[in-house]
Amino acid sequence: MTPLERTLARALTEVVIRLDLSDDDAITPEATMQVIDPVSLLLQDLSEQDRQALADLINQFSQQETDPERQLTVIEAPETLGFLS
Template sequence: MTTLERTLAKALTEIVIRLDLSDDDAIAPGAAMQVLAPVIALLHELPEQDRRALAELINQCAQEETDPERHLTAWETPETLGLLA
């Protein structure tokens, strides 16, 4: 994968982590889903091979996380984004 692809996967993972772990008073869960819904829709348009490749990049990002809570959320990100469907 290219540096650009890896950086974009890492940025997407970071967004999901921050939305998921934010205090509900800061970002309501419904608002978080409103942010993610169009992203999920775009990702569903990708060919299955590309979705799997993105999921693998995100899993690599998850492996780099040292904080247990961030690690778990990152590990769940491919499922959250519907990449494994």
């Protein structure tokens, strides 16, 4: 992956972490889904190979996390984004 692709993947991962771990009073689950759903639809347009490459990259990010809660969120990110089961 290029530095641009890696940076965008990391940014996407950080958004998922922040949304997932936010207090429901700060960002409601409905608001979270209003952000995640359109992103998920865009990711569905990627080829299977590209979705797998993104999932692999996100998995690398999870291995860099030292906070267990953030790490679990990152591990679940591909499924949360709906491009891997």
